[in-house]
Amino acid sequence: xxxxxxxxxxxxxxxxxxxxxxxxxxxxxxxxxxxxxxxxxxxxxxxxxxxxxxxxxxxxxxxxxxxxxxxxxxxxxxxxxxxxxxxxxxxxxxxxxxxxxxxxxxxxxxxxxxxxxxxxxxxxxxxxxxxxxxxxxxxxxxxxxxxxxxxxxxxxxxxxxxxxxxxxxxxxxxxxxxxxxxxxxxxxxxxxxxxxxxxxxxxxxxxxxxxxxxxxxxxxxxxxxxxxxxxxxxxxxxxxxxxxxxxxxxxxxxxxxx
Amino acid sequence: xxxxxxxxxxxxxxxxxxxxxxxxxxxxxxxxxxxxxxxxxxxxxxxxxxxxxxxxxxxxxxxxxxxxxxxxxxxxxxxxxxxxxxxxxxxxxxxxxxxxxxxxxxxxxxxxxxxxxxxxxxxxxxxxxxxxxxxxxxxxxxxxxxxxxxxxxxxxxxxxxxxxxxxxxxxxxxxxxxxxxxxxxxxxxxxxxxxxxxxxxxxxxxxxxxxxxxxxxxxxxxxxxxxxxxxxxxxxxxxxxxxxxxxxxxxxx
Numbered sequence: 192x193x194x195x196x197x198x199x200x201x202x203x204x205x206x207x208x209x210x211x212x213x214x215x216x217x218x219x220x221x222x223x224x225x226x227x228x229x230x231x232x233x234x235x236x237x238x239x240x241x242x243x244x245x246x247x248x249x250x251x252x253x254x255x256x257x258x259x260x261x262x263x264x265x266x267x268x269x270x271x272x273x274x275x276x277x278x279x280x281x282x283x284x285x286x287x288x289x290x291x292x293x294x295x296x297x298x299x300x301x302x303x304x305x306x307x308x309x310x311x312x313x314x315x316x317x318x319x320x321x322x323x324x325x326x327x328x329x330x331x332x333x334x335x336x337x338x339x340x341x342x343x344x345x346x347x348x349x350x351x352x353x354x355x356x357x358x359x360x361x362x363x364x365x366x367x368x369x370x371x372x373x374x375x376x377x378x379x380x381x382x383x384x385x386x387x388x389x390x391x392x393x394x395x396x397x398x399x400x401x402x403x404x405x406x407x408x409x410x411x412x413x414x415x416x417x418x419x420x421x422x423x424x425x426x427x428x429x430x431x432x433x434x435x436x437x438x439x440x441x442x443x444x445x446x447x448x449x
Numbered sequence: 450x451x452x453x454x455x456x457x458x459x460x461x462x463x464x465x466x467x468x469x470x471x472x473x474x475x476x477x478x479x480x481x482x483x484x485x486x487x488x489x490x491x492x493x494x495x496x497x498x499x500x501x502x503x504x505x506x507x508x509x510x511x512x513x514x515x516x517x518x519x520x521x522x523x524x525x526x527x528x529x530x531x532x533x534x535x536x537x538x539x540x541x542x543x544x545x546x547x548x549x550x551x552x553x554x555x556x557x558x559x560x561x562x563x564x565x566x567x568x569x570x571x572x573x574x575x576x577x578x579x580x581x582x583x584x585x586x587x588x589x590x591x592x593x594x595x596x597x598x599x600x601x602x603x604x605x606x607x608x609x610x611x612x613x614x615x616x617x618x619x620x621x622x623x624x625x626x627x628x629x630x631x632x633x634x635x636x637x638x639x640x641x642x643x644x645x646x647x648x649x650x651x652x653x654x655x656x657x658x659x660x661x662x663x664x665x666x667x668x669x670x671x672x673x674x675x676x677x678x679x680x681x682x683x684x685x686x687x688x689x690x691x692x693x694x695x696x697x698x699x700x701x702x
Contacts, residue, residue: 242607243607244603244606244607261609262606262607262608262609263609264608264609266607268604268607270600270603270604270607272600274600274601274603274604276601276618276619276622277699278622278697278699287604287605287608287618288608290618291605291608291609291610291614291618292608292609319698319699320699321699339608
């Protein structure tokens with residue numbers, strides 16, 4: 192397998208705060224990577240640097256061997272809050288990527304409609320965001336990122352704001368959609384069970400400074416259904432990762448209280 | 450739900466009718482002095498009379514022209530200044546004290562001066578309307594453009610959008626509700642400007658009609674002009690509210 196993404200000795204400072212330091216990650220084509228860690232470990236910052244929304248202080252990121260130094264159409268970003276444009280219909284929102292690239296023809300329209308079907312929004316093309324539930328808005332968010340047919344999908348806690356049941360549904364939906372195209376995915380979450388359920392590998396970050404603590408390879412067979420969450424191996428993975436970050440999580444909770 | 454809506458309409462309608470009846474009774478039997486107050490029925494007759502003689506039409510035409518020209522010029526300049534201020538911090542810094550200062554100043558007090566400069570024709574009134582409408586439009590346009598959600602800008606940036614695309618696809622639509630609110634605010638201010646400026650000296654217009662009626666103690670005609678102004682204000686504001694539901698429906702939740 193060809194290496195898709197190569198992150199080497201990546202560091203990021205915000206003034207005196209060292210947000211990330213010495214991050215080395217190699218991602219294979221079609222791999223599903225989840226990033227977990229306590230709040231303040233820099234997981235979202237890592238994702239934003241890969242997206243090109245934030246410059247790195249040190250280190251490099253190579254995507255297909257080419258250096259990343261700004262946003263680009265080879266990466267699709269799925270935001271934590273849906274960031275949909277309230278004055279646009281579902282279809283017009285999903286088409287924003289091709290539109291910015293200056294090509295919205297019948298072909299893009301057709302493809303985007305198929306994507307909306309794929310994410311389960313067939314028939315909702317002409318609805319406005321305010322008419323949709325949180326879960327449906329996140330489906331639009333995902334379709335919008337897929338519409339530019341990116342090489343890498345970057346997802347920033349996209350299900351964090353959803354209620355527990357909707358979140359579970361969205362996790363299995365995401366895997367179903369991912370199985371269709373097997374894009375390379377970098378998925379940030381603070382939910383350990385979500386990370387284990389989705390990922391081929393889970394990157395566990397520690398905080399202060401944000402650094403890579405351990406990489407856990409998840410050897411659960413695919414395609415995965417939600418009932419895999421009840422298997423003992425699954426629970427073992429979750430326990431293992433929880434023990435890795437427990438100390439940091441407690442520390443971050445105390446920090447936030449002060 | 451519809452029952453509640455109907456009840457609300459009913460309350461409003463009854464309140465207006467009740468008020469008019471009370472007014473009629475008070476002016477006929479309690480005050481009963483045609484020099485101080487006119488009854489609604491007399492006002493209606495006055496409107497009818499003035500309309501038939503063509504006098505009302507002449508006044509309305511002059512006032513409308515003053516309002517429309519001033520309002521249009523102020524809107525164009527105001528939105529333009531707002532754009533300029535949102536796009537250039539230096540320009541904003543330079544203009545901000547003037548805009549804030551003049552917005553708070555009752556510039557209508559300058560009407561006599563404008564009449565001295567431009568004469569008692571329509572252009573002195575146009576200038577008064579401009580000074581009253583310009584500032585809310587400018588301030589709202591600038592604020593609307595500046596308050597574009599960072600999240601939405603970032604989303605567009607993640608797709609590689611340039612500054613112009615961000616402006617057209619996000620800043621402009623999200624500023625539209627603010628711009629419309631500024632324009633709506635301008636309606637009331639503009640109407641006041643027209644009437645008060647005409648009171649200071651004019652050949653025709655609803656303000657002139659009010660002034661002349663007051664001089665001759667013709668209460669029905671004075672109120673006739675006021676009623677026409679009130680109806681114009683209500684109609685324009687209502688039209689604007691309707692326009693908002695059409696243009697920026699996402700703000701109505």
